Amino acid sequence: MIEITNLVKAYDGIKGVDGLSLRVEPGQILGLVGPNGAGKTTTLRCLAGIIPATSGRITIAGFDLRHRPTEARQCLAFVPDEPYLFDHLTVRDHLTLFARLYRVDDGQAHADTLLRDAALTGRELAFPTELSRGMKQKLVVACALLHRPRVLVLDEPLTGLDPAAMRQMKRTVRQTADNGAAIIISSHMLHLVEEVCDRVLIVNQGRTVLEGTLTEIRAELPDVDADADLETLFLRATGADGGS
């Protein structure tokens, strides 16, 4: 479970995230959407423990990130928007390293399954520079899923993936949620969010604008069609549709 309460992240007094709160239950997928500079990545980075929050409380699988960071991180996997990998480690090395970092007893066997799912079988001895961007992204996801995280945070997960890989990624995310993980996906690909996520959180200027299922959000907004898609709702909620 993920719980963020009144999260604030300020840079030199300027708030990038301003009192954001959210809650994601096990098995649930939350879509985090917002315009550029809305504070999505900052929120995810605070959640992953990459940058410290100025104030507020973050709980991951019951562990307070501030007071029990190691336990919280043990339950978490973060997939950043850029596939950060080590240039001197092969695909297999990455999985070996992550198995040790997260103490995955069946690391070898599980890594083989993940490599097969990611269509990376046969590329075990390749270095990241020998992989396409999509393959790197798949490897990052494989590393993230190796320890069967209870909380999964994905920042723009479909960037650089081909259609088949996109479908596989969506399937993997859904499967991970079905296995009981709480998941947050941040993306500008609203069709993905609409297709995969159970709930949506629209942020703007570091604050929550709307949160709920699509039906709930439609109900919150006046003058929208009953079958309005997420793009319409998003533009209306953030005022980016020019007030039409």
Added chain:
Amino acid sequence: MSPLLYLAWRSLRGRVVGWLRLMKQPRYLVGTLAGATWVGLFALRPMLQINRDAALYLVEDVSEWAPLLEFSSALLLLIFVSLWWLWPYGKALVELTETELHLLLPAPLRRRHIIQYAVLRSQWGVLFGAAIVAFFSSGGRLSVFAWRLLTTWLLLTLWNLHARGRGLWMAQLSELPAARAWRRRVLVVGTASLVLMMVAPAIAALVASVPDIQGDVSTTLQGPLSPDWFREHHPALSVLVLPFRWLSRVVLGGLDMELTVVERLGLLVWPALLVFAHNEWVVRSQASFEDASLARSRRLAASQEAGARFLKLKQSQRRAAPFRLRPQGRPELGILWKNLMLAHRTPLTTIGASALLILTAATAAVTWVSLPIWLIGILVVGALMVLVMTPLTAGHQWRNDLRTDLLRAELIRTWPVAGWRLFGAEVAGPAIIASLYATLATGVLLIAGVATRHLGVDDVMLVSDTATALGTTPLGVLAAALLTLIPLVATVATLSATLQNLVALVWPSWVQLGRRRAGSAAHIGQGLITSLGLMVAMTIGLLPGVIVSGTWLLVQIQVLNVALGAWQLPLLGLLTAAPLAAIIAVLIRFGGFLWDRLDPSAELLNTAIPGR
């Protein structure tokens, strides 16, 4: 304002503003002040004093030698330039970043303006180099400094432009029709060869006259070493050297205190004209520089990463690792495993076994075969240098630690490892490698010690008396001394790596992250600050151990009257290293504390901070 001039101005302004913004953070301000104080008090002041004395000596004594210096430096320059043009390779280097290349080349800008922009950009490096030369050759006098700065800048700029011009010219040859390119090349090679053929007899005559030089220097200067002698015997060469003499006169003219301001300025006319002409030659070049520049910018970007060199590894090598990493056990060992692989993939057991085998074989060999004393001397000096320098510079030499990992802060910050454990694991990489080198050096010292037995000169290692005092053989003393050194060098190496990593955590913006070591002023300053920290920490760390060990020795030998045994030396080594190890432990905890509280937003993640 021209868009490129505007870009250059804004880039400079951006750098200054960025630097000032860093100063708003107390840790950067304190670092700058500490660094400036350290550099001023301990590095520049003594050097300034030495240079002042040297400069005064030079000014007083140079007048007699000035014609010779002027002529010989001009001759050397002529030879060098001729040889350089004979060299058949050259690249059309117009140093632009990948971003600049992608943004500027498609823009509606004139080609010569883009090249001029690149030339202008390179001026920061030229100016910095000129300022350094001027500082160390001015003897602390402002007027001399100003003159030196001006002349050095002119000459370095000329050199810079000449190198660029030559590179572009060479690149253009490959774009010309073969026959035309060949004609041009023949012309240049022919001219350069002709010059060298003219120079050769003059040099030969000069060399032949050297044995005749004796007695009064002034007489010699009037004779075969004088420019007049060259003018008389090699008139064509004298004319050829003349433009180069006008250049060398610019440098030497500054030493002549009798020159008026107008005369001094007159000296600058020729180099200034040359700079102007060279600049026109470069910016008007029609050579294609785009591909070479792009390749260079990509190579530079890639040099920060380790990727390229690993691609050459064979499949079997890619399977190798320093040690087998199982899923169970402390996670931080995984970080060490990863970092050691950045240095080398050879298994540690293979390295250890090979080293042991080679050292044993070498020891056995020197037991039977006598080595010449000079070879033993080289072995001893080389091994001692490695033994002393490697631990001290461990943090400078190897960067398979946090400095490489900070580039992936977004990844490693999420790892479930306590801050101090992660920091300790990062530090261990360079420390282990340095310790391995130092251990290897101790092995070489042992071999050298064994080798001296044949010579019957145990005193070469200065151990005979000590051996007698300790009641053992010289080899026994050596072995004990080396066992004493190993914990000491290991702790010093760890301290060096710890301090470098702490600097990276406290001042990430000042540290060149990645594998590449940079030589900019900021990085030199950072190196100096780290060296200061290392010295202070080592003094604090070693002092308690030395006091404890000294007291022990005093009590045992003077009070209890018990002779010291060779077996005690390693124990004393451990005793001396223990406080240093305690300091390292504290520093690693501190590093972990900093890591846990690190906010990499602005300095490492390049977060788009709202309002900026």
